[in-house]
Amino acid sequence: MFDSSKKYWFDKNDDSPTQKRKKQRFVRNRITGLDFEDEMFDEHNSCQILFPTLNAKKPFRYDVGFRTMQRFRKIMFERIKDAHAYERKRKRMGRPLKGHERTILNDIHALIWRQESGGDGDENQHVHLVVFVSVSRRDHVSACEELGLEWERITKWGGFHNGNRYAHSYRNKWGVAVGYVHRDDHEKREALRKVIGQYMAKVTQMPIDCDEDDKLFGARKFSAE
Structure with missing residues (x-):
């Protein structure tokens, strides 16, 4: 489907078996x-x-290696899961969450994630996300900002990049794949599938501390759990 996929897995310094894997x-x-x-x-x-993109603030960047970022990521995902579990509990009790009680975590249907290192070693660990959120969130830029602020609050050392704020910068690369997407919007869905099928799927920039058994990519639902 994607003719330019080689750059998303190929490293000329890899031997043949590594390239194949x-x-x-x-x-x-x-x-x-x-x-x-x-x-x-x-x-x-x-x-x-x-x-x-979820990362670490500059003062803490060299203190956050692969294992720490992995732990931060798992905590973040558990908080999202917990937010949905709490909301379901409130509904069963006949006390649904009021508008001011909801956070962005409650409105996340699902996400695709990839963890990588941005440097030559184990520095600049970060996690890229494609997040599927309820359309009740009318402003996707502020929703992305709120998610980043939750990451900062949960991890204490975390920072983030709000990719939705710079949607125009993707226009000539994949097309605009952020914001409101309807299932029948073929143009935006094709752009989204390029982001997922190329950028999110790539296997370069692997952290040096990870093992073969460590997951660096995944997809997870929350609202249906």
Whole structure:
């Protein structure tokens, strides 16, 4: 589907077996991500799509290695899961959350994630997200900002980049894949599938401290759990 996929897994310094493993991992990630996108738009007529990058603030960047960022990521995902569990509990009690009690975590249907290192070593750890959010969030830029601020609050050392604020910068690369996306909007969905099937699926910039068994890519639902 994507003719330019080689750059998302190929490193000229890798030996042949490593190149083969990376290509297989890239293809596996791409299939998983694109199938997940299809599934989300089967379940939801439309979504707000957020594209944040979660990282560490500069003063703490060299203190946050792969394992620490991995732990931060897992805590963040558990907080999202907990927010949905609490909301379901309130509904069962006949006391649904009021508007001011809801946070962005309650409005996250699902997400696709990839963890990587931005440097030559184990520095500048970060996590890219494609987040499927309820369309009740009318402003996707502020929704992405709120998610980043939650990350900062939860991790204490965290920082973030609000990719939705710079949607225009993707126009000539993949097309605009953030903000409101309807299942029948073929142009925006094709752009979104390029982001997921190329950028999110890539297997370069692997942290040096990760093992073969460490997951660096995944997709997860929350609202249906």
